[in-house]
Amino acid sequence: MGNGIGILGAGAIARVHAQGICDAGGKLVGFADPAAGKAEEAVAAHGGIAWTDPSSMLAHEDVSAVVVAVPNVFHAPLAIQAMEAGCDVLLEKPMAITSEECRQIIEARDRTGRSLQVGFVCRFAATVQAAMQYLAADRLGSIYQARAVMLRRRGIPGLGRWFTDRERSGGGVMIDLGPHLVDLMLHLCGRPAVQRVSAATTSRFGQPPSGYKFTEMWSGPPDLKGTFDVDDGTTAMLRCDDDLTITMTASWASHLPDGTIGDGVTLFGDRGAMHFDIWGDHLVIGTLLDGEIVDVRHPISTDEGWGTAFEREHRCFEETCKGSTTAPSGEEGLAVQSILEAMYRSADAGQEVAVNEP
Ligand SMILES: NC(=O)c1ccc[n+]([C@@H]2O[C@H](COP(=O)([O-])OP(=O)(O)OC[C@H]3O[C@@H](n4cnc5c(N)ncnc54)[C@H](O)[C@@H]3O)[C@@H](O)[C@H]2O)c1
Numbered sequence: 001m002g003n004g005i006g007i008l009g010a011g012a013i014a015r016v017h018a019q020g021i022c023d024a025g026g027k028l029v030g031f032a033d034p035a036a037g038k039a040e041e042a043v044a045a046h047g048g049i050a051w052t053d054p055s056s057m058l059a060h061e062d063v064s065a066v067v068v069a070v071p072n073v074f075h076a077p078l079a080i081q082a083m084e085a086g087c088d089v090l091l092e093k094p095m096a097i098t099s100e101e102c103r104q105i106i107e108a109r110d111r112t113g114r115s116l117q118v119g120f121v122c123r124f125a126a127t128v129q130a131a132m133q134y135l136a137a138d139r140l141g142s143i144y145q146a147r148a149v150m151l152r153r154r155g156i157p158g159l160g161r162w163f164t165d166r167e168r169s170g171g172g173v174m175i176d177l178g179p180h181l182v183d184l185m186l187h188l189c190g191r192p193a194v195q196r197v198s199a200a201t202t203s204r205f206g207q208p209p210s211g212y213k214f215t216e217m218w219s220g221p222p223d224l225k226g227t228f229d230v231d232d233g234t235t236a237m238l239r240c241d242d243d244l245t246i247t248m249t250a251s252w253a254s255h256l257p258d259g260t261i262g263d264g265v266t267l268f269g270d271r272g273a274m275h276f277d278i279w280g281d282h283l284v285i286g287t288l289l290d291g292e293i294v295d296v297r298h299p300i301s302t303d304e305g306w307g308t309a310f311e312r313e314h315r316c317f318e319e320t321c322k323g324s325t326t327a328p329s330g331e332e333g334l335a336v337q338s339i340l341e342a343m344y345r346s347a348d349a350g351q352e353v354a355v356n357e358p
Pocket of ligand 1: 008009010012013014032033034035038054068069070071072074092093094119121158176218219220
């Protein structure tokens, strides 16, 4: 078996991964996608071999690892099939659409002895990596409150296609942007145990007569006669051990004024507080100096961005394939999924609920 990477799926994020693999100095073997012409289109842009059948790609002698970049409903079956075929797996978020499926993926990893990394790419943002250094140096003290937002104005992905069809996606913005938010907050807050969750969802923009208009669409084109039976806005509060609360708000669509922070994190500690836009060019830390509060600004290189985070994710995946265990793990993916499930249960019940043991 060679040391190349194949990509299962040739849609929007597959193309970002292809670039990430190349930027990280990896060997891209090709794409497998059953949709007519899709893999060929990706190959025309990034090179490699085009397959329509994932099994043929998994059997190719050059493919030793794969990125699973397909609709959420296929994450578990394809990740398990890939590991059983002897491949290491970088599995896009959400890890799966149920926590039971996450357990099956972990079982397959242990049974086959393959490596698994979950695609929590925000951990690889330059801002987040700088924030982790401040936290490791204990500059904030004990964190008692944390907030995160991922707010889009006109960002419904693939309207009417799989993203907005609960059966194929597992849900809307909560299962789409929620995994990034939940994982990032657990990562930054030192992996606290989350006890109880209160969440609410809204669905205001996906169906007529909302008048939702857009100029471009992720994973388009839309199917305006297709299904939209998911949430497009959500807000949640997580109660953790040691009185820590984490609040999160996400939207695919809103009338948020232009220029308002889109992807922001704020951490409040008893010795300092920190704020940054995940894809922004600086962090700011409020701290005490001789008893007075002062702001320290930490600049981030303007060369850094979403693409660089994928390059780092792939450098990390190369190490994961060699046995490193520092990457986002299956167990961490399962913990995130258990919290997302509790969030949906809370939204359905209209009350706070306990998080089930992962
Ligand atoms: N990390 C991130 O920031 C990020 C961003 C966007 C999407 N994603 C995740 O990536 C995954 C794909 O999203 P996308 O935006 O690329 O969607 P997409 O609809 O643009 O692409 C999905 C592709 O998978 C193909 N496909 C369907 N069934 C398949 C199968 N059995 N085998 C191989 N290919 C199959 C489809 O034909 C399509 O081309 C989703 O799970 C999504 O949550 C992650």
